[in-house]
Amino acid sequence: MPRLIARRTRGPLFLTGRKAPAGTPTLDVCPETGRTRLSYRRAEEIFEENTRLPANPLASPEDIEDQSGWTLHRLRPSALAHDAEGGTSTPMLLARSRHASFRSLERYARPGADAVARHVASADPAARRRS
Incomplete structure (x- = not known):
């Protein structure tokens, strides 16, 4: 994916060849080029x-x-999996994915071993006292 986005960090990824017409929602306009999604x-x-x-x-x-x-x-399941591992709440994952229930979302929201270890470490009272 990094090769495809060419170091873009914000704005729509796939843009038209022309400037966005007046009234286009801000999220649909590239802040650098002014072109529309x-x-x-x-x-x-x-x-x-x-x-x-x-x-x-x-x-x-x-x-x-x-x-x-x-x-x-x-790409959608990858984004959901990364968000879930990053700690995005279940209601936000449901809203973003437009799934109707957690059961349909749960196959994407399976944190890996590293994410579980980070969560356990952050909840450890002894670790919080040391820092």
Whole structure:
């Protein structure tokens, strides 16, 4: 993913080639270029096309056009998993993912061993006294 975002740290990732029209919501406008966010459909097309090679590293250059790349939907579970490990609350994860219940969200919200260790360490009264 870092190669795809080219060190961008804020604003929409997939942008149109023109400036945002007046009245465009602030979150849909790149603060650096003033360009507006692409539609999901167009962003999906561009993302899929540009991830064909990483998704199919063994494909020959002649066959890469016939291969499929990654989908934007595939990024969603990764973002949810990272947020869950970072301590984002369950209600916020539910709202962000638009899942209706925790049961449908729980497959993404499984913290890894490192996240559990950080949580345990932060809740340890002895560790808090030492710091």
